[in-house]
Amino acid sequence: MEYEFRNDPTSGQAKALFSLEQQMIGPWLEVEVGQNTEMLSALLVAIEKIENQHQHEITVTGSEYSVTFTHDDVFVQPNTNLNGIEDMPEELISEQLNIDSQAISACGLDDFRQILLSWAKFTKN
Template identity: 75%
Template structure:
């Protein structure tokens, strides 16, 4: 999986850019996690719960995106996919990504944990 964290030169905001197959992970990190250490901790705890089989699946619904964690994978999708709306989240619309509104980005649970830890280090969370 290819991704890069960088700071926007104009705003100084942390940005996450992912390969096409996982492109929704970037806006999810920016919008839902950002510098929020509580959200980061909650996601890492949720990963631990599904890995230890205390729960088979956990869904975390944010402002614009939802994450579904299973024993092996993490799935990120815009909430518009869940409610049937045709409007993309603002973070995706601004980036003018050429995606299907029903698109779901997925990655392995171990990779997802590493992404979260790398994001925390990058944003000093």
């Protein structure tokens, strides 16, 4: 999986750029996690619960995106998918993120944990 973290030169905000297959993970990290250490801890606890088989599936719904943990994979999707809304208004679709072509991003549980830890380290600096 290819990804890169950068600081936006204009705003100074942390940006997460992912390959096409995982493109939803970037804005999810930026919007839902950001520098929120409590959210980061909750996500790492969710991964631990799944790995220890305390739960089979956990969904964390944020303000714009949701993440679902299963035993093998993690799925990130915009909440519009969960609400059954098929088409987003033109004004909300950016050129960099084509929601219609990639409505859900998935990766392995271990890879996702590494992304979270890398993001935490990047945003801490």
